[in-house]
C-alpha cells in the first residue's frame with residue numbers, strides 16, 4: 650500500500666518525540682534523588698527501554714513505506730512536540746514523575762490521532778503498531794499516576 654504524506658509526517662513527528670523522550674528519561678534516571686531512588690531509577694530505565702523499542706518500530710515502519718525517519722538529535726529537537734531542558738535546577742521525585750505523566754499523556758493523545766488516521770486510510774499494519782504502542786503507554790501512565798496517588802488523565806479524544 651502507499652502510505653499518505655499525512656501518515657508519514659505523523660510517524661516522523663513521533664520518531665522525534667520518542668527520540669527526545671529517550672534522552673529525557675535518562676536525565677531522570679541519572680538525577681533522581683530521594684527515598685524512592687531505587688524504585689524510580691529502575692522504573693525510568695524500564696520506560697526508556699520501552700520507548701526505544703517504539704522509536705525503532707515507528708522509524709522502521711516509515712522505511713518500509715519509503716519514508717525518511719529523522720535520525721539526528723537536531724531533527725528530533727526541531728520536530729518533537731515534547732520539550733526538554735538542561736538539568737540545572739534540582740527536581741523532586743514527584744516533579745519528575747509528574748513530567749513523565751504529562752509527556753505520556755501527550756504521546757498517548759497523539760497516538761490516538763494516529764490510530765484514527767491510519768484506520769481511515771486502511772493502513773492496518775501501522776494501525777496495529779500504534780495500538781500496540783498505546784497499550785504499552787496506557788499501562789505506564791497507570792503505573793506513574795498510581796505512584797503519585799492520582800487517577801488516570803482521561804483521553805480528550807476517543808479511541
Ligand SMILES: [Fe+2]
Pocket residue numbers: 678694
Ligand atoms: Fe543506568
